Amino acid sequence: MLNGLAWSAPLAIGLLVAAGALTDTDPPALAWLLRAAAPAVVGVAGVALPLLRWRTWRYEIREHEIDLLHGALRVRRTLIPMTRVQHVESERTVLSDLFDLRSVTVHTAAGEHKIPALTEGGAAAMRDRIALLAREPDVV
């Protein structure tokens, strides 16, 4: 949700500024439209979508594979065989520290996948579990 707010808030401010600039020259209807759009943008992109995204995040760590399902409008499901996991790390940022949240990132030779918004203990447990399950070295 914070990420959504982070980019939607400046956009809304931009809309309000544009509305302010327009009032002098153009018919006021357009300016009011822009003013009305600002909270709508924040509401949808900053609050509703992130909430939906958070509600639809699913993950399952099984013995042989990691199964990820996420996305609000576009739903993605990804399967990573455990033997392909190269390394796994848990991360925190200043922002996530405010809410005591951590994310875990799984790296493969092809790319990386981030599982966001975990509790501190949950992230550590998941990281250690994946590391343990993936310990069998990959045959490259």
Added chain:
Amino acid sequence: MSSDAGIAPRRLHVAEAFLAALDNLREMVLGALVVLIAGGQSLGFGLVLGLIGLGIGLVAGYLRWSHTSYWVSGRALHFRTGVLSPDDTSIPVGRIQAIDSIQGPIQRVFGVQALHVQTAGGGSEGEIVLRAVADDEARRLRSVVGLPDPVELGLPEWRLRAGPLLVAALTGPQLGVLLPLVGALAAGGDNLLSDDQGERLLDELPDDAGGIAVLVAVAAGATLLLSVLGAIVAFAGFTLVRDGDRLRIRRGLLQRRTASLPLARVHAVDVVEGVLRRPFGLASVRIETAGYRKERAAAQTLLPLVRTRDVPRLLAELLPALALDGGPEQLRRPPSRARRRYALAPALAAALLGIALAVALPRAWPAIPALALAGASEGLLRHRAAGWRDDGRHLVIRSRLLARRTLIARVDRLQEHGTSASLLQRRARLADFQAAVGSGRTGRVRHLEADAARSLFERLRLPAPSR
């Protein structure tokens, strides 16, 4: 055969002294420039400084050469280099997987070769690099180590001859983009600018429009020439040999390099049929390997130019693990009801481009429908090209982005796979499928029947525990 034979410590060819001197000079040039510019000294001073630098570089190079040696003893190859604090590297002979030879311009002047001693897990740079070894010394080292020169083994090889090399250079991927552009400029430039609009534009521009068109054409021509020359330099003398469980690729005009690649590292190949190549039944084949992700495109080429129908046979010979039964043509395809979706996205994108063009130059408005139509037909061609196949061992994914690309991947080397579906796709019970190989290349088919995508997803997860 000569298992107990060794090689007494010996120096590299004296060319090493020059190579080392060149390294030194390269490092000194920057410092010298700083001194010159900061000090604002005269040209004479610079010349003296340069001569002193040259002298130091040569002496240092000589010292390095005289303190560099290699030898084989106790079933290991040893390499020592360094004047004050020598570095020692030893590799057990059994761990040496290949000795690659590379001839740069300087090596060719001296008639020597650089030997890269490859071990498992190394990159393309050898664990030990002997930068200057005469041919007979190289042969002796190879025979002691038990890895004869693959070229001398007389293995069957695939060679890019002069004619195909030229065709490969002329039909390269860059040209496919540039040629139509040049053509459009030549044909459309005059028409667009011949009326009042053109006149006014002409007045506003600092230079006349004709001159600009010429400039653009010249720039495009130069780019074409460079890309053709670049391809020739990179692929001249391209030779490919399969030697047991390694591929050896030799190529290059100025810098002749021989690279070797363990077959096990090849996770997939990508058959690329470029815009200019496909009409002639031609394609190039790229290798997708693990761990070589950061290397240049030329280094990832398996076959710079082949007849598309020869690809299955060549794969069977060169990369048996990726050989398909029945050829790559028997693909399953997305449903025909997905055609609309395939056409719509590129049509919209092209129309937007046309609108932007029309805003900038109102007379160009006919570009909007023309571009939209072109986009739509490209989309339909994408639908025709798209397909997939999975026979338990291989996953084949074909897609088109102007060029048609067919990814043939080993299922047991897939890094990840997944499905995705947007809101609209879910309503129409369609889904995208994608799979990624170790090089980071992702194959993707769009708008499959959701059930087909799901069953493919499930099939690919089965083999995991059997390893």
